[in-house]
Amino acid sequence: MGYPHQPHERETLVLSKHFGEAEARTLAGWKQRGGYRALDRALRMEPAQIVDIVKASGLRGRGGAGFPTGIKWSFMKPGDGKPHYLCCNADESEPGTFKDREIMRWTPHALIEGCAIGAYAIGAETAYIYIRGEFTEPIRVMEAALAEARAAGIIGSNAMGSGRKVDVWVHRGAGAYICGEETAMMNSLEGRRGNPRIKPPFPAVAGLFGQPTTINNVETLAAVPDILVNGAEWYTKFSRPDNPKSTGTKLWSVCGNIQRPGNYEMVMGFPFGEFLHEVCGGALPGRKLRAIIPGGSSVPIQTLDEAEGSLMDYEGMIAGGSMLGSAGCIVIDDAQNLVKQIARLVRFYAHESCAQCTQCREGTGWSQRIMERIVAGDGTAEDLDTLLSIADNMTGKTICVLSDSCATPIVSGIQKFREDFEALIKRRTMHPVAAAVA
Amino acid sequence: MSAHGHGTEPHAPVFTAAAARAELDDILSRYPTKMAALLPALWIVQRERGWVSEDGMREVAELLELTPAYVKGVVTFYTMYHQHPVGKHFVQVCTTSPCNVCGAEDVVNALLKQTGCGELGVMSPDGKYTVIEVECLGACGFATPVMINEDFIDGVTVERVPAILASLE
Numbered sequence A: 001m002g003y004p005h006q007p008h009e010r011e012t013l014v015l016s017k018h019f020g021e022a023e024a025r026t027l028a029g030w031k032q033r034g035g036y037r038a039l040d041r042a043l044r045m046e047p048a049q050i051v052d053i054v055k056a057s058g059l060r061g062r063g064g065a066g067f068p069t070g071i072k073w074s075f076m077k078p079g080d081g082k083p084h085y086l087c088c089n090a091d092e093s094e095p096g097t098f099k100d101r102e103i104m105r106w107t108p109h110a111l112i113e114g115c116a117i118g119a120y121a122i123g124a125e126t127a128y129i130y131i132r133g134e135f136t137e138p139i140r141v142m143e144a145a146l147a148e149a150r151a152a153g154i155i156g157s158n159a160m161g162s163g164r165k166v167d168v169w170v171h172r173g174a175g176a177y178i179c180g181e182e183t184a185m186m187n188s189l190e191g192r193r194g195n196p197r198i199k200p201p202f203p204a205v206a207g208l209f210g211q212p213t214t215i216n217n218v219e220t221l222a223a224v225p226d227i228l229v230n231g232a233e234w235y236t237k238f239s240r241p242d243n244p245k246s247t248g249t250k251l252w253s254v255c256g257n258i259q260r261p262g263n264y265e266m267v268m269g270f271p272f273g274e275f276l277h278e279v280c281g282g283a284l285p286g287r288k289l290r291a292i293i294p295g296g297s298s299v300p301i302q303t304l305d306e307a308e309g310s311l312m313d314y315e316g317m318i319a320g321g322s323m324l325g326s327a328g329c330i331v332i333d334d335a336q337n338l339v340k341q342i343a344r345l346v347r348f349y350a351h352e353s354c355a356q357c358t359q360c361r362e363g364t365g366w367s368q369r370i371m372e373r374i375v376a377g378d379g380t381a382e383d384l385d386t387l388l389s390i391a392d393n394m395t396g397k398t399i400c401v402l403s404d405s406c407a408t409p410i411v412s413g414i415q416k417f418r419e420d421f422e423a424l425i426k427r428r429t430m431h432p433v434a435a436a437v438a
Numbered sequence B: 001m002s003a004h005g006h007g008t009e010p011h012a013p014v015f016t017a018a019a020a021r022a023e024l025d026d027i028l029s030r031y032p033t034k035m036a037a038l039l040p041a042l043w044i045v046q047r048e049r050g051w052v053s054e055d056g057m058r059e060v061a062e063l064l065e066l067t068p069a070y071v072k073g074v075v076t077f078y079t080m081y082h083q084h085p086v087g088k089h090f091v092q093v094c095t096t097s098p099c100n101v102c103g104a105e106d107v108v109n110a111l112l113k114q115t116g117c118g119e120l121g122v123m124s125p126d127g128k129y130t131v132i133e134v135e136c137l138g139a140c141g142f143a144t145p146v147m148i149n150e151d152f153i154d155g156v157t158v159e160r161v162p163a164i165l166a167s168l169e
C-alpha cells in the first residue's frame, strides 16, 4: 500500500498487503495470514528445486543492481564441505529509499521466512540480517519477531522439525552508507572497518569469514515466500507482455515535492507518468514537477518528459534515460534550486566515501567544493568542464561504484539541466584568484 | 538505564557486570570469530556509558583479543559511536536532498535556536542537547526524520519542534 496512506486502487499488493496491521508483526498474526507455509514447504524440498523456482520466477535483486536472484543462488556450490552464509542487506542508506524499513517494521516474519528459505536454498545454516544502526525501530521489531520464531522452533537447530539447522541473527551497523556495498558489509560484520573489497574473489567463492556467501536485499528475500506458495508462473505474470525480463511487484519509495510521499507497490512495467500524477497525487498546489531521480540518488536524473515517458521496470527506466536502481524516487519541483540539491547529493557521497581509492577520495571532495562554489555564486564558466572531467576520472576506475554514483547526478544534471548551472554562473562575482589566472 | 557521561572521567569497566558479560557471551556464540562481536560489544559500551572512551575501547579489545589501536580504527570508521560525551539528548537531523527539498534546513535552524546549542555539534550550555546534521536516515518519505538518542521521530516540521523539545526531560 502507499503506506502511510490508504492503498491506491492501481497498486498490486503482495509484499505490502499487511503494512500498517499491528497483528501481522506477531507470530500468531503472521500465521493467520498464511505465514511460514512457504518455509515449511521449502524445508521438505531439495535446495536445487527452490533455486529453480526462484530462477523461473524471474525475481531480480531489489537492492539496486537487479541481478537475477536464482542465478546468484546457483553460484553457491552444495556439498563443498565449507560453511555457507547468507547476508541480508538491510543497510538501506541510499537517499530516496525507505522500503526495507517498512518491510521490517510491518512484516518482520516475511523477512525471517525469506531469509530462512534463502539460507536453506544456498546451503547455509546461518543468516545475518545487517541493519543500519539508525533503524532502531526496525531492529526492535525484527529482534522481537526473531525471538518468537526461535522460541517456536521455526528457526534454530531443528527448523520447523525438518532436522535442518537454520539460524537467523540481526547484526546492527553503526553509521556508514558504504556498508550497504556487499563486500563492505561483510567486512563490517566481521568487525572491521567497512571498506569494500576488491573482486574477485566474488562472495560466492570467498565472502563472509572467507566462506561462500550470498548477499540479498531485504525486499528480494521478502518476495521469496509468496513465490514458493503461488509458483513461479504466478510471479512472471506481474510484468508487461512485451518484457519478460522484469517480473513481479516492486516497492517504490516516493519522496520530495509530491502530494503523497510513501511506499507504493506497483507491478513491473506500470507507466511512470500515471504513477507520479495519479497514484502519488502529482505536484504540490501551485507548483510543477521539474526533475525526477527515479531509483535512489545514484541513478541519472530525469527530466519530467523522460519520467512521464518511462515504464517502471528495469528496462523501461533505462529507456527513459535512467535506471530502476533501488526504486527510491526523489521528486524535485520548480520551487527548488536544483543545482543546490545536486551539490547536497555530492556532499553526501563525499561524506560517505571510504577513501580507499584516490579517484573517489579526491574526486568526491573536489566535486563537492566546485558544486558548492557554483551554488554560492562563485562558479566560473570552466567549472562545468572541470566537473565533467573529474566525473570521467571517477567513473569505472575504483573498487566499488560509490565513486561512479557521485559522478552520476553531476553528469546527468549538467546534461539535462545545463541552464540551471549557467544561470548561477552568470550571477557570479569573479573570485579574485580566479580573475587573476583567467 | 543508560547513563550519559558528561565528564571526561575514565569509564568504569562495563563487562564486569554479569548481565553485560552474559549478553556478550550470547553474541559471541553467533559468530565463528571473536572479532565479529566488535560492533555489538561497542554498542553495549555506548548504551551503558553514553559514549565510547579509550578505556571502553581497551576493555573491548582485551575481551575480543584485539589491540586497542585496531579497535580505535574501527570505532573511528563509523559515525554512530561517540568518542566524546554528548548532550543528554543527542539530536540528529537528516538534511540530505530528499529531506532538504522538504525544508530540513529550517528544522535544523529551529532546533539549534530552541535548544540553545546555536551551532552544529556543540553541546548546549546546560549540557542537555547536541544537534547534528546527518545523511539520509532511510525515512525520506517522512521528511524530516529526527533521531533523538535511540528514538526516531518521523515528519518533523518547524511547527512541531517546541512540542518535541518539551516532551524531553
Ligand SMILES: Cc1cc2nc3c(=O)[nH]c(=O)nc-3n(C[C@H](O)[C@H](O)[C@H](O)COP(=O)(O)O)c2cc1C
Binding pocket: A060, A061, A062, A063, A064, A065, A066, A067, A089, A090, A091, A092, A093, A094, A177, A178, A179, A180, A181, A182, A183, A215, A216, A217, A218, A220, A221, A400, A401, A402
Ligand atoms: C555504495 C553502495 C551502497 C549500497 N547500498 C545498498 C543498500 O543499502 N541496500 C542494498 O540492499 N543494497 C545496497 N547496495 C547493493 C549491494 O552491494 C548488493 O548488490 C545487494 O545488496 C545485493 O542484493 P540483491 O541482489 O538482492 O539486490 C549498495 C551498493 C553500493 C555500491
Ligand code: SF4
Binding pocket: A178, A195, A196, A352, A353, A354, A355, A356, A357, A358, A360, A361, A398, A399, A400, A401, A402, A403
Ligand atoms: S570507490 Fe570510494 S567508497 Fe568505493 S572503495 Fe573506493 S574509495 Fe571506497
Ligand code: FES
Binding pocket: A095, A096, A097, B094, B095, B096, B097, B098, B099, B100, B135, B136, B137, B138, B139, B140, B141, B145
Ligand atoms: S534523505 Fe532524509 S531520510 Fe533520506
